[in-house]
Amino acid sequence: MVSEVLWTAPVADRPVDALVRVPGSKSLTARWMLLAAAADEPSELRGALVSRDTRLMRDALERLGATLEVRDDSLLVTPLPPPSEHPEPPVEIHTGLAGTVMRFVPMLAALHHGDVRFTGDEGALARPMGPVIDVLRQQGVEVTEHGEPGHLPLTVHGTGRLSGGTVEVDASASSQFISNALLVAARAEADLELVHVGATLPSLPHIEMTLETLRQVGIDGSHSTDDQGRHRWHVGTGAIRPVRIVVEPDLSNAGPFLAAALVTGGTIAVDDWPETTTQPGDAYRDLLTRMGAEVWREDRSICVRGTGSLHGIDADLSAVGELTPTIAALAALADSPSTLRGVGHLRGHETDRLKALATELTKLGARTLELEDGLEIHPGELTGTVFETYEDHRMATAAAIIGLRVPELRVINISTTQKTLPDFVGMWLSMLHTEPAADGDA
Numbered sequence: 001m002v003s004e005v006l007w008t009a010p011v012a013d014r015p016v017d018a019l020v021r022v023p024g025s026k027s028l029t030a031r032w033m034l035l036a037a038a039a040d041e042p043s044e045l046r047g048a049l050v051s052r053d054t055r056l057m058r059d060a061l062e063r064l065g066a067t068l069e070v071r072d073d074s075l076l077v078t079p080l081p082p083p084s085e086h087p088e089p090p091v092e093i094h095t096g097l098a099g100t101v102m103r104f105v106p107m108l109a110a111l112h113h114g115d116v117r118f119t120g121d122e123g124a125l126a127r128p129m130g131p132v133i134d135v136l137r138q139q140g141v142e143v144t145e146h147g148e149p150g151h152l153p154l155t156v157h158g159t160g161r162l163s164g165g166t167v168e169v170d171a172s173a174s175s176q177f178i179s180n181a182l183l184v185a186a187r188a189e190a191d192l193e194l195v196h197v198g199a200t201l202p203s204l205p206h207i208e209m210t211l212e213t214l215r216q217v218g219i220d221g222s223h224s225t226d227d228q229g230r231h232r233w234h235v236g237t238g239a240i241r242p243v244r245i246v247v248e249p250d251l252s253n254a255g256p257f258l259a260a261a262l263v264t265g266g267t268i269a270v271d272d273w274p275e276t277t278t279q280p281g282d283a284y285r286d287l288l289t290r291m292g293a294e295v296w297r298e299d300r301s302i303c304v305r306g307t308g309s310l311h312g313i314d315a316d317l318s319a320v321g322e323l324t325p326t327i328a329a330l331a332a333l334a335d336s337p338s339t340l341r342g343v344g345h346l347r348g349h350e351t352d353r354l355k356a357l358a359t360e361l362t363k364l365g366a367r368t369l370e371l372e373d374g375l376e377i378h379p380g381e382l383t384g385t386v387f388e389t390y391e392d393h394r395m396a397t398a399a400a401i402i403g404l405r406v407p408e409l410r411v412i413n414i415s416t417t418q419k420t421l422p423d424f425v426g427m428w429l430s431m432l433h434t435e436p437a438a439d440g441d442a
Contacts, residue, residue, distance in 0.1 A: 006386065007414035007425070009403020010432055015266030015306070018431045020257045022270065024049040024247035025279060026420045027206060030100035031183065031213045032245060033057050036077035037066040038108060038184045039217065039240040045075040047247040052419045053098040060093045060105045064112050079242075080112070083160025088114035095120035095152065097350050097391065097419065102152060103132050103176040107184050110141045112158040117146075119153040123391055128348050129154065131169050131177035139163045139188065164188030164237065172198035173348045178233065179210040185235035186219045196231040202345040204319050207233075209278035217241045248274050251281025253421045255326040256397040257431060258284055258304045262293050263333060263404045265306040268431070273302040280320035287315060287323065291330055310334045312379070318342025322394065324375075328357050329398040331377040332366035333405055344373035350419075351390035360387050360395070364402065364409070384408030393419040400428055 029049040034057070036043035048054065058068050067078035093109075095102035095118060102120055109116035119125075130150030133143050142157040164185065171177035178196065185192035207223070211233075214221040218241035222234050254270045261268040274282075285302065289295050292309040295302065312334040317324050321343045331338035346353035354370050361368040365383050369376040384407050387399040396417050403409035417424035 005413060005415070006410040009400050009409045009411055010429065011407050012260070012264040012404040012432055015264045016260050016268060016431055017266050018257075019269045019271060019301070020254065020427065020431065021272065022249045022253045022257070023051070023421065025250040026051065026053055026253075027100070027209060027279070028213070028247050029054050030057050030104065031179075031210060032243070032247060033061060033068070033075075033077065034104050034108060034183055035213060035217050035240055036243065037061045037064070037080055038111070038187055039079045039242045041242040042079065043077045043242040044244045045077065045247060046073065046245065047249075048075045049247065049250065049420070051422050052096060053100065056094065056096045056098045056101045057105070060095070060101050063091050063093055064105075064108060064116070080108075083111060083113040083158075086113070088112065090115045090117065092117045092119065095124055097121045097124050099127065099174070099176055099349075102127065102129065103174070103180045104183055106132055106136060106154075106156050107162070107180050109156040110136060110139070110158045110162050111160055111184065111187055113160040115155050115157055117153060117155045121391070123350060125152050127151070128173050131171060131173070132180055135167055135169050135177070135181045138167045139165070162188040164190035164192045166193040166195065168195045168197045170198035171196055172200045172202070173345050175201070175203035175206045178207050182207075182210050182214065182221060182233060182235050186214070186238050186240055188237060191237055192233070192235045194233040194235075195226075200318070200345075201231055202318050202321055202342070203280065205278055205280045212278050216245070217243055248277060248279065250420065251277065251279045251284065252322050254281060255284050255323060256401055257427070258288060259326050259330050259401045260404055260431060261304040262288060262291060262306040262310050262330060263401060265308050267303060267305045269298065269301040269303045271301050273297070273300065280322060283320045283323060287313065287327060290315070291334065312336035312338035312377070314339045314341075316342040317374075321346050325353060325357060325394040325398040326401065328361065328368075328375060328377060329401040332361050332364065332368075332379055332382065332402060334379050337379065338377045339371075339374065340377070341371070341374040350392040351395070353392065353395070356388070356390045356392065356395055357398070360399070364406065382406045384410070386410045386412060388412050389414070389416050391416050393417045393421070397421075397424065
């Protein structure tokens with residue numbers, strides 16, 4: 001049931017001017033936690049994100065037999081034990097709404113000797129899982145589907161082995177269907193040759209992120225295209241090396257703060273922005289420049305300054321779909337229409353993000369049309385209203401961006417931001433140097 005707690009988004013009464021430090025990347029934290037659990041020896045992760053999604057990942061890994069503990073601001077991960085000779089008692093894993101848990105952990109569960117049942121929040125039961133199931137079955141793993149085919153809940157009947165070999169997958173709905181197959185492929189009995197057979201492939205940077213993490217743990221992972229134009233990946237078998245790693249800050253979560261600079265004509269600096277990265281959030285530098293911002297690097301920070309102009313944009317966001325809600329929020333406040341393309345896969349995220357954005361932006365006064373693979377946004381006179389978040393953290397932060405300029409925008413369940421940014425409200429208010437709204441208890 002959707003919480004009816006309302007949070008009145010604060011209006012900016014002056015240009016923002018702040019240095020922001022965002023917590024570790026959710027995507028990288030999830031990958032490092034999983035690889036550390038599959039490694040041969042303990043690992044140490046510094047700067048790992050602590051949020052609902054990563055707590056769910058930690059719980060899942062511990063239920064499979066890994067040990068995770070926080071010591072001196074580091075997350076210490078002791079890997080899973082070798083699979084037992086005899087089946088272990090059944091295990092149940094609750095995924096919440098975390099795509100990384102529901103799609104990455106089942107492959108690891110195949111290396112556990114015993115039944116592992118996966119379920120999740122109500123919204124998770126609607127998210128596609130068919131390609132995960134298909135990849136498991138192609139590698140000799142039995143899977144039982146307990147509800148609608150291709151969805152949670154399901155049970156992985158792990159035997160402690162993955163066969164590897166040549167596997168075909170349609171990842172048109174999510175790049176996670178590629179990453180889940182790659183992450184623990186080194187533990188299979190033979191090299192993995194993964195072939196994408198879908199019509200489209202969204203969020204390629206996330207797959208490159210997976211390959212880069214594999215390289216850092218000593219695993220040979222490569223990407224190529226064949227003579228039919230199909231994407232292919234190769235992952236060799238071998239020991240997964242333990243790591244001592246510092247997790248990069250989450251650049252996607254930096255987006256709403258950078259957007260605040262454009263909306264208010266102020267300046268925001270995000271600290272510890274990596275020189276090079278596989279994170280999709282790095283694309284904000286180009287996208288915000290195109291929308292009217294000045295963007296530059298200063299020492300370890302990326303700085304964004306609003307110029308007083310906020311322009312519409314025509315952008316293919318297929319590689320960086322998770323940035324769409326932030327860009328859509330800015331587009332609703334722009335001085336010209338915007339078209340955001342290549343993001344049809346967002347219909348299978350925490351909610352149908354295209355439908356949700358079209359509904360809420362239109363309700364505010366920015367007529368927004370759903371396209372087959374995107375949105376067409378026409379700015380208008382915006383009026384404060386109740387903004388539904390659909391239990392989606394990025395819908396909540398999009399509302400906060402618009403609320404900087406639109407009074408009385410009341411956000412349902414701002415606490416959904418805890419999924420990836422535990423103290424979003426505190427950080428937002430600190431950026432604005434304002435007091436919490438009296439009517440909110442989020």
